[in-house]
Amino acid sequence: MGKKSFILISNGNYRMVTKCIYLWINNNFYTIINIKKAEGGLVMKIKTFKVEQWMNDFENDAIYNLGETCIDSMTLGELIELSGYKPEEYLSSLKDKRMTYSHIYGSPEFLKGVSDLYKSIKPEQVIPTHGAVGANNMVILSMIEPSDNMISVMPTYQQHYSIPESIGAEVRILQLTPENKFLPDLDLLRSLVDENTKMITINNPDNPTGSWIPEKEMMEIVEIAKSVGAYILSDEVYRGISEDGSYMTSIVDLYDKGISVGSMSKIFSLAGLRMGWIASRSEEVFKACLERRDYDTISCGVLDDLFSSMALLNKEKIFDRNRNILLKNRAILDQWVQETPEVHYIKPVAGTTALVYYDNKMPSYDLCVKLLSEKGVLFTPGSCFEMEGCVRIGYAFDSKTLRDGLDKFTEFLREI
Ligand SMILES: Cc1ncc(COP(=O)(O)O)c(C=O)c1O
Numbered sequence: 001m002g003k004k005s006f007i008l009i010s011n012g013n014y015r016m017v018t019k020c021i022y023l024w025i026n027n028n029f030y031t032i033i034n035i036k037k038a039e040g041g042l043v044m045k046i047k048t049f050k051v052e053q054w055m056n057d058f059e060n061d062a063i064y065n066l067g068e069t070c071i072d073s074m075t076l077g078e079l080i081e082l083s084g085y086k087p088e089e090y091l092s093s094l095k096d097k098r099m100t101y102s103h104i105y106g107s108p109e110f111l112k113g114v115s116d117l118y119k120s121i122k123p124e125q126v127i128p129t130h131g132a133v134g135a136n137n138m139v140i141l142s143m144i145e146p147s148d149n150m151i152s153v154m155p156t157y158q159q160h161y162s163i164p165e166s167i168g169a170e171v172r173i174l175q176l177t178p179e180n181k182f183l184p185d186l187d188l189l190r191s192l193v194d195e196n197t198k199m200i201t202i203n204n205p206d207n208p209t210g211s212w213i214p215e216k217e218m219m220e221i222v223e224i225a226k227s228v229g230a231y232i233l234s235d236e237v238y239r240g241i242s243e244d245g246s247y248m249t250s251i252v253d254l255y256d257k258g259i260s261v262g263s264m265s266k267i268f269s270l271a272g273l274r275m276g277w278i279a280s281r282s283e284e285v286f287k288a289c290l291e292r293r294d295y296d297t298i299s300c301g302v303l304d305d306l307f308s309s310m311a312l313l314n315k316e317k318i319f320d321r322n323r324n325i326l327l328k329n330r331a332i333l334d335q336w337v338q339e340t341p342e343v344h345y346i347k348p349v350a351g352t353t354a355l356v357y358y359d360n361k362m363p364s365y366d367l368c369v370k371l372l373s374e375k376g377v378l379f380t381p382g383s384c385f386e387m388e389g390c391v392r393i394g395y396a397f398d399s400k401t402l403r404d405g406l407d408k409f410t411e412f413l414r415e416i
Contacts (some may be wrong), residue, residue: 046166049158050384058369063376064405069207069352071322071396074269079307082321083314094303102302106277110305113312114277117240117262119253121279127289128300132237132263132276137163138296139233139259139278140199142288144169148198153184155355155385156203157235169198178346182211182355186220193224199231200224204251205238208385208392209355210348212242215249222255231257231285237276238351240267241323248350256281264308266352268318275300275308322396326352329395329402336406342413352396355382357389358413364391370416375408 055067077087105111111123129135136159144150146168152161154173161171172192176182184202193200200221205212213221225232234251239262242248251258259280265271278289311318333354337345341359348354360367364381368391371377382390395402 044166044168047158047162049162051158051380054368054380054384058372058378061372061376062378064401064408065378065397066393066395066402066405067378067380068394068397070266070271071269071352072325072398073271074318076307079270079311079314082317083310097302097306099302101299102305104299106300107305107309109309110275110312113309113315114262114279116312117247117315118250118260118279120281121252121260125279125281125286127278127286127293128297128305129276129278129293130297130300131265131271131274132235132261133159134297135261135263135276135278136160136233136235138289138292139261139285140164140201141167142292143231143285144198147196149194149196150198151189151192151200151230153202153206155206155208155382155387156201157207158384160201160203160233160235170196172197174200176206176209176211178355178357181346182206182209183213183217184221186217186224189221189224193228193230195228197228197230199233201233201235202251203235203238205236205248205350207238207351208353208380208382209346210351210353211346212248212350215254218249218251218254222251222258225255225257229257231259231282233259233261235261237261237263237266241319241326242350243327245323250279252279252281257285258282259285264311267322268308268311268315269322270307270311273301273304273308275304325399326396329397329399332399332402333393333395333406336403336410340406340410340413342410353392353394355385355387355390356393358391360413360416362416364388367391367416371409371412375412377405377408377412379409 059067080087080090106126106128110128111126114126115121115123129138140163144164144167149170149172150164151172151174154175165171174184174189174192176184232251232255236250239248239250250260252260259278261278263276264273280286330348334347337343343356343358345354345356364383368379368381379391379393382388
């Protein structure tokens with residue numbers, strides 16, 4: 001007579017079991033848990049990613065594209081030349097490169113280049129990903145369970161609240177307001193966390209508001225996270241170019257449970273490489289993300305890794321180029337806001353975008369569609385960030401497009 005054994009067949013990701021099937025086969029007792037209607041888990045659908053959907057639908061129709069969030073993207077030739085090579089020679093030297101998988105865990109050059117962006121991160125504490133979009137996805141799916149709650153600032157990049165929600169986790173919103181210069185209200189944050197808070201997620205500098213949490217406030221957020229043992233995921237894709245030239249502090253240099261997400265897309269002007277990363281000193285985060293990475297990444301591209309490493313090695317030259325663009329264009333935007341009584345904003349201090357409020361009752365989505373069709377100017381509706389009466393302006397592209405697009409918007413506001 002065999003022993004009675006119990007096997008639970010489930011996805012390990014349920015809270016409420018609605019149906020159990022018991023089987024008695026060959027003297028063994030099997031329990032099959034049917035999780036079809038489990039609360040959370042696999043049955044929840046993810047919401048439409050509003051900002052990406054907006055860009056997919058309208059980006060190609062723009063004459064003045066002020067929906068863009070990258071600093072004026074570089075050509076490959078520009079990157080190669082800036083790095084001290086002759087583009088033709090360099091490109092022809094690549095023809096013998098074998099197009100197999102890249103270094104599974106990232107090339108030593110890439111890992112070193114990324115770790116040099118932080119004070120306390122070693123190359124072996126970096127995980128390369130398919131863009132920051134891959135990094136955010138990997139962190140949240142690896143770390144969050146349906147029984148957790150997660151705090152997310154709003155407005156922010158939608159991954160931070162819609163992915164945990166799709167898993168069935170409770171998402172608590174930490175609303176950023178113009179009254180508080182779009183910085184987190186720390187008392188509100190204190191009231192939102194509890195023992196089930198697994199992670200606090202911020203976007204620093206923030207897309208769309210262009211706010212940036214200084215180190216003193218960051219330390220207070222760390223203290224709040226520590227009080228409940230929560231991780232802090234900081235999406236830092238816009239980190240790197242500050243007004244005074246200093247390199248902004250990263251969460252991983254302040255907190256051992258901090259997770260930094262970065263990317264080649266925005267500050268490095270190389271979105272076409274589709275390279276991002278996760279950096280963390282936490283072994284738990286590292287292990288969990290590597291487990292998942294086999295399922296959704298395997299490796300990044302050979303050429304993506306190569307050119308990212310080149311850019312990281314020459315980052316100061318890229319930052320000089322980009323600091324000029326950013327500061328010049330931020331001043332153009334600010335002058336326009338000062339001279340245009342129909343709009344107002346909280347001046348962005350970092351990042352590449354600003355949230356601009358307009359004096360009109362038209363919903364932001366309708367306004368943006370009308371503006372695009374009548375004047376060829378592409379903004380992003382505030383509604384993509386659950387905000388109304390405002391639009392996001394990406395100002396880090398070329399100055400002429402910015403000036404012309406803003407003038408067209410003034411014209412438009414005076415006509416409607
Ligand atoms: C805050 C934020 N995080 C992540 C991403 C995705 O970046 P990537 O191009 O590296 O995937 C974006 C893109 O707009 C973003 O604004």
